[in-house]
Amino acid sequence: xxxxLAIIPVFxxxxxxxxxxxxxxxxxxxxxxxxxxxxxxxxxxxxxxxxAVADLSQLDVFNSxxxxxxxxxxLTAFLVAxxxxxxxxxxxxTSIYQGGIRLNTYIGLSLVIALFGPDGLVVAIMLLTLMxxxxxxxxxxxxxxxxxxGDSHKKIAKRVVKSITNNPLILGCAAGVIINVFTxxxxxxxxxxxxxxxxxxLPLGLLTVGAALNLRAISAAIKPVVISSVAKFLILPIIAxxxxxxxxxxxxxxxxxxxxxxxxxxxxxxxxxxxxxxxYELMAAIITLQTxxxxxxxxxxxxxxx
Numbered sequence: 371x372x373x374x375l376a377i378i379p380v381f382x383x384x385x386x387x388x389x390x391x392x393x394x395x396x397x398x399x400x401x402x403x404x405x406x407x408x409x410x411x412x413x414x415x416x417x418x419x420x421x422a423v424a425d426l427s428q429l430d431v432f433n434s435x436x437x438x439x440x441x442x443x444x445l446t447a448f449l450v451a452x453x454x455x456x457x458x459x460x461x462x463x464t465s466i467y468q469g470g471i472r473l474n475t476y477i478g479l480s481l482v483i484a485l486f487g488p489d490g491l492v493v494a495i496m497l498l499t500l501m502x503x504x505x506x507x508x509x510x511x512x513x514x515x516x517x518x519x520g521d522s523h524k525k526i527a528k529r530v531v532k533s534i535t536n537n538p539l540i541l542g543c544a545a546g547v548i549i550n551v552f553t554x555x556x557x558x559x560x561x562x563x564x565x566x567x568x569x570x571x572l573p574l575g576l577l578t579v580g581a582a583l584n585l586r587a588i589s590a591a592i593k594p595v596v597i598s599s600v601a602k603f604l605i606l607p608i609i610a611x612x613x614x615x616x617x618x619x620x621x622x623x624x625x626x627x628x629x630x631x632x633x634x635x636x637x638x639x640x641x642x643x644x645x646x647x648x649x650y651e652l653m654a655a656i657i658t659l660q661t662x663x664x665x666x667x668x669x670x671x672x673x674x675x676x
Contacts, residue, residue, distance in 0.1 A: 373676075374669045376484035380477060381665045383573060387580025401581045408575045409638070413475070414542030416568035419561060420495050421546025429496045429623065437617050438500050441631070442508055444609050445471055449601060458594060460516035464648040465639075466594045467512050469656035470601030472505055473633040475539070476575030477664070482626060483572075493626045499543040501630070506533055506540065509639075513646040529646075579661060582637050587655035598635075598656050603667040607631045611675055625676045632668045634660035 391401060449470055453463045475498060482494040510533045534540055549556060588595065610631045614624040635657055643650040 373485065373672050377481060377665065377669050380480045380484070380576060383480075383576040384477075384580035384583075384661065387577035388583045389580075390577070391581035391583075401578060404574055405578045405582075405637075408476075408571060408578060410538045412567050412571040412574065414538045414545075415564045416479075416571045417495060417499075417539065417542035418546045418549070419564035419568050420491065421499065421543060422549040422556060422561070424492045424496065424546075424550060426496065426547075426550055429493060431496075431500070433617055433619075434497065434623070435500050437613050437619070437627075438497070438504055441606070441609055441613055442471060442504055445601065445606050446508060446512070448605060452597070456597075459649075461647060462591070462594055462649045462652055464513045464516050464646075465643055465650070465653040465656060466598045466601075468509055468639040468643065468648070468653065469595075469598030469635045469660060470606065472509065472636045472639050473501070473630055474579060474636045474661070475502075475633075476572060476579055477661075478630050478633045480572045480576060481629060481668075485629065486622065486626060490622060490626050493623050494630065495543075497623070497627060497630060498539075499547065502537070502539050502543060503534060506537055509642060510646070513642065513648055517647045533642075579637060582640075583658045583661060584654045585658060587651060588659050591652050591655055594652060595655050595659050599660055599663055602635065602660060603632060603663065603671060607671055607675060628675050629668075629672065632664070632671050634664040 390396060391398070446467075449463075449467050453466075458466065478498075479491065479494060482490045486493075507530060510530045514529065548554070607628055610628055611624075613619075614627065619627070637657060640650055640653045640657060642648070643653040
């Protein structure tokens with residue numbers, strides 16, 4: 371019951387964003403601006419402000435990194451094998467893949483705070499510091515491999531590096547880790563400014579998630595949407611549970627990781643699909659259905675697995 375009560379407010383904010391956009395409470399230009407401000411300014415500020423002062427000793431970074439790499443490689447192998455059996459057009463498969471592997475951090479951090487408090491937030495941010503680069507590398511590689519356009523390995527490598535070095539979330543994580551590890555002196559006024567920015571991140575981020583929902587897109591491709599959602603809400607968290615048991619992960623880290631694997635796919639998947647030739651219309655359908663399904667699947671799976 372506590373899990374359900376924690377999840378309801380998050381999804382009420384998402385639906386508020388949906389109805390605000392649906393009935394044009396504000397112009398569409400507002401939502402584009404809000405997404406940009408949240409992604410490039412507010413979210414990096416949240417990451418820097420939390421990581422810079424976090425107790426990094428709480429997390430076994432080496433084992434966590436190995437676990438996360440194995441988690442995503444196993445799911446990747448499963449989806450690639452499934453693709454070889456079913457044979458979706460390559461541009462559709464890349465959207466299925468993104469839907470199965472990526473996660474919406476706005477929803478995730480909101481739920482972590484509600485369910486696991488400040489300690490859980492620190493663990494979640496440190497896990498995301500490892501997960502975000504891994505996810506970006508894998509997604510760009512899969513998009514490039516399945517959209518072979520005769521480009522050299524050098525050009526593909528450049529695009530992968532660019533996608534990582536230009537990602538504000540990765541840069542925010544890196545900045546926070548550097549400040550923390552080297553105990554760099556940061557003026558209090560600067561940290562307080564970042565803290566104020568960070569407080570606006572999650573509510574505005576959740577509103578933009580809701581505003582981006584596209585109900586009409588769902589009926590366009592039921593089969594790939596369902597496959598992607600099964601990978602996201604069933605296969606990925608089950609792999610995570612098995613790996614946590616094998617690596618003897620502590621209870622808090624295990625619970626936070628399971629929650630993160632249950633998150634619907636990221637809205638940024640749509641942008642990446644457009645940039646690298648994926649099926650962005652299918653991506654919109656996957657994002658929408660998974661966001662709606664998450665309200666049912668997340669509490670159900672958390673009750674079973676946590």
